[in-house]
Amino acid sequence: MTDFAMQTSFHVHSPTCGCPAEARASGETDKRPRVVIVGAGFGGLSAARALAKANVRVTLVDRRNHHLFQPLLYQVATAGLSPSQIATPIRTILRRQENAEVLLGTVTGVDTERQHAVLASEHGGHRINYDYLVLATGARHSYFGRDEWEEFAPGLKSLEDAIELRKRILLAFERAELEQDEEARRRLLTFVVIGAGPTGVEMAGAIAELARRALASDFRSIDPRAARVLLVEAGPRTLATFPEELSAYTEKALTCLGVELMLTSKVTGIDAHGVTLDGARMIPSACVVWAAGVAASPVAKWLNVEADRAGRVSVQWDLSIPSHPDIFVIGDCALAKDKKSRPLPGLAPVAKQQGEHVGRLISKITRWRGVPRPVFRYKDYGALATIGRKIAIADFGKIKLRGLLGWLMWCLAHVYFLIGFRNRFSVAIDWAWSYLTFERGARLITGSVEAAQPAPIAGNVAERRAA
Ligand SMILES: Cc1cc2nc3c(=O)[nH]c(=O)nc-3n(C[C@H](O)[C@H](O)[C@H](O)COP(=O)(O)OP(=O)(O)OC[C@H]3O[C@@H](n4cnc5c(N)ncnc54)[C@H](O)[C@@H]3O)c2cc1C
Numbered sequence: 001m002t003d004f005a006m007q008t009s010f011h012v013h014s015p016t017c018g019c020p021a022e023a024r025a026s027g028e029t030d031k032r033p034r035v036v037i038v039g040a041g042f043g044g045l046s047a048a049r050a051l052a053k054a055n056v057r058v059t060l061v062d063r064r065n066h067h068l069f070q071p072l073l074y075q076v077a078t079a080g081l082s083p084s085q086i087a088t089p090i091r092t093i094l095r096r097q098e099n100a101e102v103l104l105g106t107v108t109g110v111d112t113e114r115q116h117a118v119l120a121s122e123h124g125g126h127r128i129n130y131d132y133l134v135l136a137t138g139a140r141h142s143y144f145g146r147d148e149w150e151e152f153a154p155g156l157k158s159l160e161d162a163i164e165l166r167k168r169i170l171l172a173f174e175r176a177e178l179e180q181d182e183e184a185r186r187r188l189l190t191f192v193v194i195g196a197g198p199t200g201v202e203m204a205g206a207i208a209e210l211a212r213r214a215l216a217s218d219f220r221s222i223d224p225r226a227a228r229v230l231l232v233e234a235g236p237r238t239l240a241t242f243p244e245e246l247s248a249y250t251e252k253a254l255t256c257l258g259v260e261l262m263l264t265s266k267v268t269g270i271d272a273h274g275v276t277l278d279g280a281r282m283i284p285s286a287c288v289v290w291a292a293g294v295a296a297s298p299v300a301k302w303l304n305v306e307a308d309r310a311g312r313v314s315v316q317w318d319l320s321i322p323s324h325p326d327i328f329v330i331g332d333c334a335l336a337k338d339k340k341s342r343p344l345p346g347l348a349p350v351a352k353q354q355g356e357h358v359g360r361l362i363s364k365i366t367r368w369r370g371v372p373r374p375v376f377r378y379k380d381y382g383a384l385a386t387i388g389r390k391i392a393i394a395d396f397g398k399i400k401l402r403g404l405l406g407w408l409m410w411c412l413a414h415v416y417f418l419i420g421f422r423n424r425f426s427v428a429i430d431w432a433w434s435y436l437t438f439e440r441g442a443r444l445i446t447g448s449v450e451a452a453q454p455a456p457i458a459g460n461v462a463e464r465r466a467a
Pocket residue numbers: 038039040041042043044061062063064066067068070071072073074105106107108136137138139156157198199297330331332333346347348349351384
């Protein structure tokens with residue numbers, strides 16, 4: 001970033017800064033339109049990059065300092081990769097983009113009248129003025145109104161979540177090694193994954209492989225291969241968004257890995273003892289993983305507009321919101337529809353393409369006033385899901401892959417889309433190594449370990465959320 005840009009682009013309003021809010025450029029000499037992007041996930045980052053050559057100032061705000069490659073979070077949770085292999089500092093990514101600045105802060109609201117994004121009080125309650133605002137804050141877990149379950153069944157959305165799950169999974173084996181009581185030991189070695197979408201399938205397959213391969217000969221009192229891994233799903237099949245034949249293949253492959261499938265089973269309770277199904281059956285377990293539901297971040301509340309049941313904001317054909325052509329909502333927090341009026345899925349390619357669209361659109365309308373806004377059309381290139389080592393499925397419409405071929409395609413796609421050469425290289429090497437040796441190199445238990453204390457390892461949800 002040039003000195004000029006550094007000096008002129010950082011101005012944010014604070015309640016005490018004395019700037020009249022309306023005088024947006026007060027104290028600033030840069031007259032270029034300012035595009036504020038909230039969220040540096042797949043959507044926000046691609047919007048920022050698409051604006052690289054535009055005559056605008058880009059301010060990218062995120063509550064974390066890194067962009068996270070969420071599709072590989074389950075590998076961190078199951079000790080296959082370490083956190084730094086799937087996360088990259090946002091400043092590093094945008095280092096060479098001279099019209100962009102990065103701010104670390106949590107946005108808590110939007111003042112649409114004054115055109116301000118408002119930061120949380122712990123970030124000084126600053127207000128960042130915008131000419132165009134792109135909201136790309138993604139989604140979080142949803143426990144369908146049963147938030148008390150989170151303590152016992154964490155989900156997988158951030159690096160903190162993945163590290164916490166890794167700790168719970170590895171600690172369960174450690175505690176079982178110490179445990180004398182057979183029933184308590186069985187409970188420690190029972191892992192329940194709730195939700196058989198792609199994340200649930202990946203988690204269940206990876207825990208089963210960890211137990212049966214990587215840990216198999218590392219313990220003396222227990223046999224890790226005896227661990228039970230249960231995949232619970234309320235619906236009738238796994239991977240409901242994939243064609244039925246690929247679901248059937250997935251179920252067979254999971255069973256071969258030793259995962260017990262519990263389809264058409266509704267979770268009605270989760271506590272320190274385990275999981276209750278259909279109001280009656282209790283499964284004692286010390287390690288439960290939630291992969292069942294997501295809800296959009298509270299963008300609808302900030303904008304004071306209606307949201308669907310998942311909290312997503314209905315956007316127009318150009319991804320702006322009604323009555324506010326200067327505000328765009330993209331990615332997991334947007335409800336955008338395809339040509340047949342079906343809602344677009346919460347997937348990385350959707351967020352990325354939307355980010356690129358909005359970036360190009362802003363670039364165009366800031367160059368030529370009155371130019372018509374293009375319609376957003378999602379290009380679906382297919383879907384992939386992995387089940388375990390050498391087993392994945394890929395759905396490219398007429399072409400469907402499974403087994404080793406699907407897995408190679410899955411590996412290639414994920415390495416290709418990772419950000420940064422170092423991450424791509426190190427992930428490829430790690431995968432090749434564990435392919436040959438079955439080893440999992442990141443088997444680290446971090447944070448406090450209250451030794452000898454039997455599960456549950458409840459942790460502190462408030463602390464994790466705040467982290
Ligand atoms: C475990 C898991 C596995 C997945 N696997 C796949 C897969 O295999 N393939 C696939 O296509 N998709 C997958 N997805 C979905 C995919 O990751 C999302 O669809 C995608 O990340 C959405 O992009 P986004 O930009 O909308 O949000 P995100 O990528 O979630 O980014 C949101 C950003 O906003 C920031 N943020 C949130 N709130 C605030 C705030 N108030 N203030 C400031 N910053 C904020 C966050 O820190 C984050 O950086 C997976 C998701 C998960 C959780």
